[in-house]
Amino acid sequence: MDTTAFEAMERDGWADPSIAKYYADAFSNATRLVGQELASAVGSSPGMHVLDLCSGHGAVAAELVARGAEVTGLDFSPAMVSLAEAAVPDAIFIQGDAMAMAFADASFDAVTIGFGVPHFPDPAKGLAEAARVLKAGCPIAFSIWYGAGSDSAFAWLFEAFGKHGDTSVAVPEGPDAHQLVDRGLADKMVSAAGFANVVVSDVPSEIWVAEPEDLFDIFYKGAVRAAERFSGQTSDVRAAVRLDLANRTRSEGRKDDGGWFVPAPSVIVRGTRR
Numbered sequence: 393m394d395t396t397a398f399e400a401m402e403r404d405g406w407a408d409p410s411i412a413k414y415y416a417d418a419f420s421n422a423t424r425l426v427g428q429e430l431a432s433a434v435g436s437s438p439g440m441h442v443l444d445l446c447s448g449h450g451a452v453a454a455e456l457v458a459r460g461a462e463v464t465g466l467d468f469s470p471a472m473v474s475l476a477e478a479a480v481p482d483a484i485f486i487q488g489d490a491m492a493m494a495f496a497d498a499s500f501d502a503v504t505i506g507f508g509v510p511h512f513p514d515p516a517k518g519l520a521e522a523a524r525v526l527k528a529g530c531p532i533a534f535s536i537w538y539g540a541g542s543d544s545a546f547a548w549l550f551e552a553f554g555k556h557g558d559t560s561v562a563v564p565e566g567p568d569a570h571q572l573v574d575r576g577l578a579d580k581m582v583s584a585a586g587f588a589n590v591v592v593s594d595v596p597s598e599i600w601v602a603e604p605e606d607l608f609d610i611f612y613k614g615a616v617r618a619a620e621r622f623s624g625q626t627s628d629v630r631a632a633v634r635l636d637l638a639n640r641t642r643s644e645g646r647k648d649d650g651g652w653f654v655p656a657p658s659v660i661v662r663g664t665r666r
């Protein structure tokens with residue numbers, strides 16, 4: 393698969409300050425919870441030096457720091473690095489590409505990756521690069537959203553696009569963003585990247601929206617791949633998908649806290665560097 397266009401789309405998209413901020417705010421309910429789970433999964437504690445890859449706005453770094461670890465975050469988006477520096481002043485954030493890092497081999501005591509692996513042009517290569525900078529016997533933990541076929545807002549989006557979208561409009565080709573929720577595939581890929589004791593566990597998190605009509609905008613304004621897909625569709629398609637997601641939020645979401653909670657479950661994949 394030629395992922396040149398996909399790589400450019402990801403890099404340019406996340407560099408957009410408005411997408412970075414929209415993501416940080418819109419997904420915060422889920423990313424905070426998953427950040428806590430990732431920090432626990434690697435046993436974040438004082439004296440540990442943890443590398444948080446694809447650190448984004450600092451949701452995972454904040455939880456690692458709260459448990460006393462020394463944290464280095466790495467993200468290729470300058471907009472995300474700025475948000476993270478403001479949110480987590482006790483961590484260090486570096487702009488860089490997780491697929492090819494400047495760190496020496498065996499530099500860190502743990503690696504976390506909150507919802508970053510789905511953006512890698514080559515997830516197997518990205519995981520091998522994470523293994524390279526991790527000391528032997530030390531843990532990695534990363535999260536992946538459930539996608540099509542699950543009880544998830546991401547699945548609702550796929551289903552609505554299937555009903556209303558024009559599938560003939562091309563988008564840059566990249567790896568399946570949700571493939572590693574598959575236990576067998578995760579075990580195979582993570583083991584091949586240099587890890588042992590691979591365990592996949594479910595995290596039943598939710599996204600919060602003020603209004604049901606906002607759910608579409610979370611994906612359209614706060615994510616890169618979905619924004620690319622829907623910017624190539626007509627305004628009628630976008631309106632139909634927005635209405636579809638709003639209706640599902642009203643019928644399947646949970647009204648609380650002045651808005652609506654919709655399901656956005658994920659998995660955490662944990663392994664130990666061989």
Ligand SMILES: C[S@@+](CC[C@H](N)C(=O)[O-])C[C@H]1O[C@@H](n2cnc3c(N)ncnc32)[C@H](O)[C@@H]1O
Binds near residue numbers: 448467488
């Ligand atoms: C969906 S956000 C996740 C942010 C945060 N970790 C969280 O848990 O919410 C994905 C992040 O990965 C970053 N990213 C994607 N591919 C990357 C790469 N190859 N190298 C470094 N950062 C990357 C993006 O800039 C973005 O900040």
